[in-house]
Amino acid sequence: EVQLVQSGAEVKKPGESLKISCKGSGYSFHDYWIGWVRQMPGKGLEWMAIIYPGDSDTRYSPSFQGQVTISADKSISTAYLQWSSLKASDTAMYYCARHVLGYSGSSAGYYMDVWGKGTTVTVSS
Amino acid sequence: SYELSQPPSVSVSPGQTASITCSGHKLVDSYVCWYQQKPGQSPVLVIYQNNNRPSGIPERFSGSSSGNTATLTISGTQTMDEADYYCQAWDRSPEGVFGGGTKLTVL
Numbered sequence A: 001e002v003q004l005v006q007s008g009a010e011v012k013k014p015g016e017s018l019k020i021s022c023k024g025s026g027y028s029f030h031d032y033w034i035g036w037v038r039q040m041p042g043k044g045l046e047w048m049a050i051i052y053p054g055d056s057d058t059r060y061s062p063s064f065q066g067q068v069t070i071s072a073d074k075s076i077s078t079a080y081l082q083w084s085s086l087k088a089s090d091t092a093m094y095y096c097a098r099h100v101l102g103y104s105g106s107s108a109g110y111y112m113d114v115w116g117k118g119t120t121v122t123v124s125s
Numbered sequence B: 001s002y003e004l005s006q007p008p009s010v011s012v013s014p015g016q017t018a019s020i021t022c023s024g025h026k027l028v029d030s031y032v033c034w035y036q037q038k039p040g041q042s043p044v045l046v047i048y049q050n051n052n053r054p055s056g057i058p059e060r061f062s063g064s065s066s067g068n069t070a071t072l073t074i075s076g077t078q079t080m081d082e083a084d085y086y087c088q089a090w091d092r093s094p095e096g097v098f099g100g101g102t103k104l105t106v107l
Helices: none
Strands: A003-006 A011-013 A018-023 A033-039 A044-051 A057-060 A069-073 A080-085 A092-104 A107-116 A119-123 B011-013 B018-022 B033-037 B044-047 B061-067 B069-074 B085-090 B095-097 B102-106
Touching: A003 A092, A003 A107, A011 A018, A011 B095, A018 A033, A018 A092, A018 A119, A033 A069, A033 A080, A033 A107, A044 A069, A044 A080, A044 A092, A044 B085, A044 B095, A080 A092, A107 B044, A107 B102, A119 B044, B018 B085, B018 B102, B044 B061, B069 B085
Parallel strands: A011 A119, B011 B102
Antiparallel strands: A003 A018, A018 A080, A033 A044, A033 A092, A044 A057, A069 A080, A092 A107, A092 A119, B018 B069, B033 B044, B033 B085, B061 B069, B085 B095, B085 B102
């Protein structure tokens, strides 16, 4: 069974650093892009970034570029999302999701077929 | 980057057809997916590549696209389909963009 297991809930203070994780199993981890999606309390989904564990190629949403860092360790089938200095506005649920490349006519994109259960991050003084 | 617009809410009676639209000026020839999210749960892929259903998703879910608008259609809507639905498309680079989400109420 393909699974993504995320790290547990975090409570941090503004200015602190944080790294959350997402461990894949049941598939060839380094062959699929994997990414992160944010959901702030009571709000919609926001696509943040993806990484290809095979060569660590990354893509970021302009909204999150420079705010977070995505990384992966293919030797342990784990992807990470990292903050160097948290803000209260980073309070949210963060989901990791496997991205599968697909084509439709002349267009290409990814569908997220497997999701983790989410990691709640609370940033409060 | 660009924006995708969805109606905030759609209501439907059980057994009827629900249609949820997603509009964006770059949606022509775009790769569109739809996700269902129930309260307290992770999103679930219900449509990919505009009109394909993953295994395990009921046949009553279908997708279509015309011009700058993509549509998720749920035929014979059931109470279990009550959820938030998000469309998603891809810009260059690639960059994923979600619509704002539509709350489907079945009553």
